Amino acid sequence: MSLSSIAQNISYLILLINIILAVSVIFIERRNVGVTWAWLMVLLFLPVVGFALYLLFGQNLSRIKLYKIKKETEERFRSIIERQRKQFRQHRLTYNDDSAAEYEDLIYMNLSSAMSLYTQDNDVRIFTDGQAKFDALIDELERAKHHIHLMYYIVHDDGIGRKLLDCLVRKANEGVAVRFLYDPIGSHRLHSRFFEPLVKAGGEVAAFFPSRIPYLNFRVNYRNHRKIAIIDGKVGYIGGINVGDEYLGLDPKFGYWRDTHLRLQGSAVKQLQSQYLLDWNLASNRMFEGEAYFPDFKGGGQVGVQIVSSGPDQEMEQIKNGYIRMIHLAKESVWIQTPYFIPDESLQSAIRLAALSGVDVKIMIPARPDHKMVYWASRSYLGELLPLGVQCLLYEKGFLHAKALVIDGKVATVGTANFDIRSFKLNFESNAFIYDRSVAGRLKSIFEEDMAHCRELTLAEHLNRPRLHRIRESVTRLLSPIL
Structure with a gap:
């Protein structure tokens, strides 16, 4: 067999593998449309490398029963x-x-979707x-x-x-x-x-x-x-x-x-x-x-506490859904602390609607990042919210790694999940949802204490940022789902 025949057979094999993967992505795994198109582009333009990337990063664990219990x-x-x-x-x-009575529908949602018992x-x-x-x-x-x-x-x-x-x-x-x-x-x-x-x-x-x-x-x-x-x-x-x-x-x-x-x-x-x-x-x-x-x-x-866990083995993103529901229920304030702010469209829309409804929305992230690409992507998403009156605070005392959301000083959640797509879709995470004015009020007071160590990212500063910063934000935003 000639070298050209071997090369042709290899190319046919690669094409066949790509077709099988494409069918898997489109018809079997039933991914979200954006993810489907992303993988199709990878398989089309990187036929060999794309196959390796799919094996490493493309598995859909929600189709596999991972956990074993009697x-x-x-x-x-x-x-x-x-x-x-x-x-x-x-x-x-x-x-x-x-x-707790005010947020009974949130408690019921966590109970039904995440099998999270309410204890008090x-x-x-x-x-x-x-x-x-x-x-x-x-x-x-x-x-x-x-x-x-x-x-x-x-x-x-x-x-x-x-x-x-x-x-x-x-x-x-x-x-x-x-x-x-x-x-x-x-x-x-x-x-x-x-x-x-x-x-x-x-x-x-x-x-x-x-x-x-x-x-x-x-x-x-x-x-x-x-x-x-x-x-x-x-x-x-x-x-x-x-x-x-x-x-x-x-x-x-x-x-x-x-x-x-x-x-x-x-x-x-x-x-x-x-x-x-x-x-x-x-x-x-x-x-x-x-x-x-x-x-x-x-x-x-x-x-009152519920422990809510989520992970890539589940179809529903329970912690993210809890965040969204809390934000939708806000009447006065939505205060967020997170080291990484890379929301998907559903969470970003919830924050936009809260701000447009007159709710006081504050988002605090570190001024000094530990992952620069994530930081630039976060700045891009924050920039969208500034014209709506959202207050964006950059923590300067050290590094802010807290993951907390407080609504109206009445209900809060603290845990391991960041406000980013990785935490919602790819990581195994757990959060405590807390229904108590005293605890939520204390978390709100801690937020206020942290504000003394922050500088505000203003709309004027965002609009006048250097062109290089704009390019960084655009590129990292494209990559944000896998950061």
């Missing part, structure tokens, strides 16, 4: 959900805070920096009696990383069940030997979607971005703080690290535990279940 456990949980849905439909629920026996404590959060967490870990479950996107082998590890080793040696789940993409600089002392002490460690083949991971685009800690099934932590010295403000590049993290004590912790169980069983193939991980107890507070 049938009786799933049936029991669904019966609890249905029981609460029935209570809502029959208006048989009473609320500790009247703000919770105590909620807010942390705004890493040092305070880790001081409280490690103190809590030292008192653990039965189990410790940790899940972090980023783990560094540095001061706080080793301090946390030493604590976990001590608890494992005491007989406490310790499980640590981490994301290998977020923690790509972490050597596998880091966890050896914990494993030798009897602890368990698992990586979420690890590379089965060195340097090749077909799920590299899907990250577990959750930061969750659960102690004895009674206390939980959720928010934006990972494990690393930078989160304590010790990285000279960023300086002070401003974040938002929550300590929960109450029945909402059971929802965190359920999500951890699902993630752990998927990542480790070492399933754990049992009543000991879901102890019966009465929480010490009166705060």
